Amino acid sequence: MTPEAQTSEYVDEWWMLRHQAKLEEVERRKDSIDLLMIGDSITQGWEDEENLGLWQEYFEPRRALNLGYSGDRTEQVLWRLLNGEIDGLAPKVAVLLIGTNNTGHRQDPAKETAAGVHAILRELQARMPKTSIVLQAIFPCGASLDDPLRQLNAEINDIIATYADGEVVRLLDIGHKFVDDAGRLDTDLMPDLLHLSPAGYRIWAERLVPLVDELLA
Numbered sequence: 001m002t003p004e005a006q007t008s009e010y011v012d013e014w015w016m017l018r019h020q021a022k023l024e025e026v027e028r029r030k031d032s033i034d035l036l037m038i039g040d041s042i043t044q045g046w047e048d049e050e051n052l053g054l055w056q057e058y059f060e061p062r063r064a065l066n067l068g069y070s071g072d073r074t075e076q077v078l079w080r081l082l083n084g085e086i087d088g089l090a091p092k093v094a095v096l097l098i099g100t101n102n103t104g105h106r107q108d109p110a111k112e113t114a115a116g117v118h119a120i121l122r123e124l125q126a127r128m129p130k131t132s133i134v135l136q137a138i139f140p141c142g143a144s145l146d147d148p149l150r151q152l153n154a155e156i157n158d159i160i161a162t163y164a165d166g167e168v169v170r171l172l173d174i175g176h177k178f179v180d181d182a183g184r185l186d187t188d189l190m191p192d193l194l195h196l197s198p199a200g201y202r203i204w205a206e207r208l209v210p211l212v213d214e215l216l217a
Contacts, residue, residue: 073105081124114160
């Protein structure tokens with residue numbers, strides 16, 4: 001996987017402006033970040049107005065930094081890590097949720113997306129060797145179990161689950177919280193069959209925070 005910034009195919013100049021703003025935030029808060037949240041639009045969505053109260057409730061007290069970018073695939077996350085976004089940081093915990101855009105944008109083979117996730121994990125561990133990592137299984141997408149994109153994400157999840165050692169890298173899979181017993185996606189939690197509603201974000205936070213607190217202790 002070759003690291004790369006987002007291109008005009010998906011994004012205007014906002015992406016690089018966000019990157020610059022995050023570099024400035026990292027420099028400003030370098031000694032007061034205990035938790036990194038790394039990912040795509042699903043992670044960036046914590047900054048949406050309707051979710052800010054949840055962010056303030058669950059993550060601000062844990063001194064978190066949001067490094068989610070809408071549209072990012074694995075190669076964009078790796079580019080950002082290589083271009084300053086974690087320079088000089090030593091957080092206690094990093095949470096990584098990435099890969100669904102590799103599926104949704106290009107239907108990349110599961111092995112390729114998983115290899116990208118693995119490259120990100122290696123970079124995080126090399127640059128922040130004392131940081132515990134929560135590797136999140138990709139959330140389900142599509143209406144039903146037989147949706148091709150849902151199936152592709154499930155294949156990726158099967159592979160990346162093998163990257164967790166239960167110590168430095170801990171796996172968190174909460175996809176079952178967003179579907180019913182037949183595997184149908186709950187549109188109250190994912191109205192567009194991909195992104196979370198505020199109710200979905202609360203479920204995510206309530207399942208993630210106990211593990212984060214264990215690792216922060």
